[in-house]
Amino acid sequence: MKGRKQDPVSRTPDHRANRIVLTRTLILLAVFGVAAFLPLFGRLYAIQIRDHDMYEQKAIDQQTMDNSVAANRGKITDANGKVLAVSATVYDIIVSPKDFASVQKNWDKKYASAPEKATYARPEAGDVAAGLSEILGVDTEKLLKSLSKDSYYEVAAKRVEKETADQVRQFVLDHHLSNSVYLSPTTKRYYPCGSLASQVIGWVNPNLENTGAYGMEALYEEELAGQTGRVVTAKKGDGTEMKYSFQDYYDATDGNNLGLTLDSTIQYYCERILEKGIEMFDVRNGGFAIAMNPKTGEILAWANSPTYDLNSPWTVTDPVLNQYLETVKNDPSAGEEAYAAALSQMQNQQWRNKAINDTYEPGSTFKSVVLAAALEEGAVNENSHFYCPGYAVVADRRISCSKKAPGHGDQNLAQAVANSCNPAFIAIGQKLGAEKFYNYLEDFGFLGPTGIDMQGESQLSPVPNLIWPRDKFTSANGITNLATASFGQGLQVTPIQLITAASAVINGGHLMQPYVMKSITDPEGNVVRQNQPTEVRQVVSAETSQRCRTILEGVVNGGTGKRAYVPGYRIGGKTGSSETLDSRRGIDHTIVSFLGFAPADDPQVVILLMYDNPKPVSAGSNFTAKGYYISGGNMAALMAGELLSNILDYMGVEKNYTETEKSMVDVTVPNLVGQTAQVGRESATGAGFTVRMVGEGDTVTAQIPVGGASIPSGSEVVLYLGAEKPTDLVTVPDVRGKTAAQAREILSQHGLYLKVGGSSSYMSANAVAASQSINVGTSVERGTVVECLFADNTMVD
């Protein structure tokens, strides 16, 4: 401070003031330089170290885009590779009203000042709605409403097929709509066979991200669906993808293909026969038909009624169900809600897999199992005799036979089975004993699940309240239970349990685990999984099984199941007419069924056909309006004969006719016109016809019947050698009520031919013509074939 002129104040330095400045500055240093920053370090530590993971996870969640890549769902095919379910790409049509507004704004920006320069018209909501409405078939008003919303995403149409989608794409291009209308790809499941095997195949629910809702689609969901892929990309705050940043791919794995044991053709036969029977017999509660390979347990066909089209599972198509819906609709007291409830109820009914979801009292079909058990245990043999007075008394309870007094009288075992005689089976059950009887219930698999790969089988073992517990059954009081169980009443089984057990009876005694999935293959066709026949256990010996087959063949060969007889095929089986809880309460409700197998010596197919509740003509009547006697033998067996005949023909099983059958077999008449007399005679005789020549020429000039007609072998063929063929008409006689032999004779006298309709056992003396294809009194040409349907209404089972 030398040489500087000091002012008076600083010459007397205020030491106290300086000290204050010094200390206060030090305080500021301590506060702003140190103290203030300590909590900030603490804060950084808390966020960056302590809560690091939480914040990092949240940051990553918002920084990445997770786009899913749809996997293609696998196909479902039948045993022959016929496609039953397949997926295809379809498109959802999305409109973005906000983008539409900016599309309009852009046009305005460009052209509003000079509309004459515009290369295209200003996109207007009305035009777009009208255009899309035309392509998509959606209401214009609805589209207009969507377009006026304040959003980026409004669904205009769902699951539109490629052709329509292409039209939309073109429409968007033509009208310069850019991203205000766009397509979002998704998949749709197609079922090329419509309603075929609906309850088995099931369907995928588009409302639940295309996951399987029922049947195989649901059961094998994981296999079929494949693995949805993911693309994880870094994204910016505005939602756009971050370029040159990380990207993780998780490839989508397409679903595997599912090969079923079902055979579409057999399935079709089963469904057709089911429908036919329901129509013929006025069946009220539907029914089912299962066909199975008895040796392997493979399910060949599995038909339920009512059924539905897999392509529109919510639509009710079954006539019986629809009729019910109509009643609700027309009922003035039932409102919208009642209808919705009814609709949902009907939908559930058609989706229901009756043949596995429902249990029923198997009735006489169950006798096949009792027979096997009794033979195996030696309780009875082919020489055992049973006397039937038309009823049996068990513990003071009188149980009547289907044939009322005087009953079946004395019968051997085969006759008792053929007659489906209840008193005889009560005796058989008692000889077997409750203890052993119950063992066989277990061994034949009636107390647990069959293990079939199908939805809806109870996994409980035993399922409560379906079959008596062992201690109750074997107790002294259980004697009536044993009695009813012996003819298949009082116990509840599932259809699949019964057909599986019946297979064991006839296939050599092996209880097979039934299955529907044959193989699973990956998209390249490599087999991933394969189902092999699985034997659960041997229940009866091969010898017992063979004896059962013989006895059961007798049921069709003249027994209660004779309507299932098909000339040329050896068919065995057992009829059943089950009582139900309803019928015991006095309400008409009978379940008619037929358990059949063929060929009897080496069964290749076993079927179980059931119709639930044919409607009697009047309350309490045993006949339907169309005159059918309500019983398994008259209904189910009749249909089963036709079904088995179809299946065996399809399977290529060779026919072997007996001599009598041969005379009745229809043979096609060869066309012999233009042949020499010699050749004509030889050809006709060779085909199994008798020949009558009319005229003197060398060449056949006409013939009766004409070539191509199908008439019974052994019939007379008339060949005209130059002589005039009579052209007069003959009148069709009445052959109704006549047996086949009588009818043939009468028709032949009129120059007409008989063709036996159906596949029923028309050889039976009891079978009489119920109807004829050409009405009585009609004038027809000579040689016309008249087809008659024969029925035997005297049978009961």
Added chain:
Amino acid sequence: MPKLKRDLTMEEQLARGPMDLPFLMLVVLLTGIGVIMVFSASYATALNEGHAATYYFIRQGIFAAAGLGLLYVTSKINYQSFRWMSVFVLGFALVLLVLVLVPGIHTNRSDGVKRWIRSIGPIPAFQPSEFAKLGVILYFSARMSKRGSEKKKKFNTRTLSGTLLQKADGWGFTELVPYGVILLVIMLLMKLEPHMSGTILILIPAAAILFAGGVRLGWFALGGAAVGGLLALTMTGYQSTRILVWKDPWAYPKDGGYQIIQSLYAIGSGGLFGVGFGQSRQKQLFIPEPENDFIFSIVCEELGLIGAGLILLLFVMLIVRGYWIALHARDRFGSLLAVGVTTLMAAQVFLNISVVTNFLPTTGISLPFFSYGGTALMIQLIEMGIVLAVSRQIPAPKQG
């Protein structure tokens, strides 16, 4: 031709003393790191806005270079001349604060806030409040340093008013009146913008200067209570929402909470070592204007606790050195200048980091040397230059 040393006046000689190198090095270091971080934080925004990736970086770099030049020039000035300049700076700042309220001069913002004077010709847009800070620091320091030299006023104690005035003067009230009036005028003008954070950043260094200058402590209690009361009164609507957002930002992901949530995500994902320089993902349009007030969260994300902690430490060292210069300054004016500038910077750093870490409710306070903003950076560097000018005149320690 430079003057010979013997021809220089005493002041001129002193002004040629050595700058405080540690302080200078810290300033240069922080400015350098700051500009680089602006590059990292801004390029995504720049690209998104259709600029080149280096758009903000180059502009900030130019301002930093110019600012360092101004720093040097300022540091060469004999700071005693700031005494007379201070009046004009403050007056100029007040004029600007009035002008900014005039439509057509301030920038047009959608929210109607008038904080910026728009760019006119070559002059970039700037906030007059930055000048006000400087003006207040300069003027208050200058006035406060003369405190001890002022004559005691005499009042006529025979009148009542005279007695009261005598009493007030005894309590040290009268000397505070000019400071109070200036602050009130500034607060009023800035309330009209409105600009609360700017007001706080003027009040804090002003209070620090008065505090260091020796004003009775009781007045601070009174002033603090008054400002607190005013704050409480203005806590209506918009302001009180801030408190709610601060308490639970996730409850307000749309209104106000968004920024703070994104900031926390950025800081949190940094962890100990950070995701690496330039690797921030939160700057990819998640944090709005990441080169601005929230640049420190990008620093935390990219450089981790270690990097952010080091930068924080550099700030602490700079602040401590600033007070150190104040303690060693040649005279009280120098001390108070250093105290004012240092406290201003400390407050700004503290408040900015408190906001990005959600330690305090959100206010728009930028981070010195880091946040993008040319004029602010230049003025900050000029302020640092003032401290350096003070440091030049620190008497050399006696030898031996």
